[in-house]
Amino acid sequence: MVSNTRQEACRLLGGAKLRRTAGRLAVLSTLIEAGRPLTHEQIRARLAEAAPDKVTIYRILENFLEVDIVHKAFLRKRAWHFELADRCTARQCHPHFTCTSCNRTYCFTDAVLPMAKSPKGFTVHHQRVQLEGLCPDCNEGERKN
Amino acid sequence: MVSNTRQEACRLLGGAKLRRTAGRLAVLSTLIEAGRPLTHEQIRARLAEAAPDKVTIYRILENFLEVDIVHKAFLRKRAWHFELADRCTARQCHPHFTCTSCNRTYCFTDAVLPMAKSPKGFTVHHQRVQLEGLCPDCNEGERKN
DNA sequence: TATATTATTGCAACTTAGTTGCATTTGGAT
């Protein structure tokens, strides 16, 4: 499994003509394995000692953005959440749900909304849908407590 | 017109049982006259010399949030945008469009989307829809240049 | 395989948005 991830990471870097460095492989593998948006801080935590310098992580994420390997899923609590760009269409990604209790984020890939129809004269390049509430785990907790 | 704004501001403060202070009247009037989400910084700029200390503005906005006079429309570029809460329904507000060229934000009050249907077990408390693109003015500019 | 070239990294210092603690001032109830 891990080697599959690494293989996929190498493939993505190669396709984007980015040098295959330890830092990039680490950050990319983390995002691939997560399967949901992560913040800079969450990436750093997952990599622990293997994490590159924080500035380097920011720059790696920037590189990935430039070549469309990742996208900025959304901004929450003043921190961007990054995710692989492979499940997005041109003008919108799937809705993201963040649990206000445990703070986990889920991708609602099956719940894509139509584009909002905008008044005459506006050109919409991107639509972002964010949901907040309680996830199944925390709903359980609520009921029990 | 200005006195109407002031009247409305006083009414809102009274209804929320908040003391009628100079700072609160100033911030609230600014939001009423704007009719669209403003950041802390934009509020400060509009008030210019009449602006209270920046910490005070943050605390005033917090007060307004607590009593539901305003809501956090969305987070953009690491800064919250605040707007009057009077045009929102319980679970969602109208979509907000931000022009990536001139950076202005527009309220698409007529373009409210249905709620995304979430998987079993999730309780959605809030849905936020954000749009990005070019506003009529900047579209014009594009075509001419 | 060694070397050169250019991209990438790490470190320190900085910026921006927002927060905390505490002493001072003020709105409005009495």
Next chain:
DNA sequence: ATCCAAATGCAACTAAGTTGCAATAATATA
């Protein structure tokens, strides 16, 4: 007019992200 909790201002702090620059590493080429 007085009092006191609520509101304000100031200084110092935190968190997230950015910039500049010197040191290092990945790949192309000899």
